[in-house]
Amino acid sequence: MTAYDPDNIFAKILRGEIPATRVYEDEETLAFMDIMPRSDGHLLVIPKTPCRNVLDASPAQLAAVMTSVQKLARAVRIAFGADGVTIQQFNEAAGGQEVFHLHFHVLPRQEGVSLRPPGKMGDFDEIAKHADQIRSALKQD
Ligand code: AMP
Numbered sequence: 817m818t819a820y821d822p823d824n825i826f827a828k829i830l831r832g833e834i835p836a837t838r839v840y841e842d843e844e845t846l847a848f849m850d851i852m853p854r855s856d857g858h859l860l861v862i863p864k865t866p867c868r869n870v871l872d873a874s875p876a877q878l879a880a881v882m883t884s885v886q887k888l889a890r891a892v893r894i895a896f897g898a899d900g901v902t903i904q905q906f907n908e909a910a911g912g913q914e915v916f917h918l919h920f921h922v923l924p925r926q927e928g929v930s931l932r933p934p935g936k937m938g939d940f941d942e943i944a945k946h947a948d949q950i951r952s953a954l955k956q957d
Pocket residue numbers: 825836849850851852853860906912913914915916919
């Protein structure tokens with residue numbers, strides 16, 4: 817498998833070299849808003865330590881990231897009154913992965929509302945507002 821590239825965009829976010837709308841972090845994981853949201857409140861959860869995806873992650877990295885995924889899934893359900901939550905994760909280019917630092921997509925869903933198509937930049941103010949809703953919901957946890 818290809819080696820981890822420390823200059824991938826999420827590694828740069830972790831080092832604070834590029835901005836991100838952060839909604840949650842603990843010692844081992846970080847959650848921030850996806851800049852091309854496919855549903856309102858679409859966010860990403862990543863481990864703070866390097867791995868490309870599920871194929872090279874350690875059990876400890878997976879355990880930490882899934883614990884945060886659950887926390888954020890519960891928070892978006894509250895924040896958006898979501899009927900459901902979609903969790904997506906892709907492995908290697910052939911598996912649909914574009915950024916090669918392990919990440920899980922957390923997508924709040926409403927009954928009967930489809931995901932928006934991928935690749936469309938979100939509105940910054942909307943994303944900031946959704947991030948605030950998620951931070952507030954986390955405080956109710
Ligand atoms: P994938 O690797 O296929 O799971 O897709 C990568 C995801 O990262 C896409 O949903 C992008 O919209 C998202 N993304 C790419 N660059 C950034 C960034 N700088 N900040 C937040 N999300 C990003």
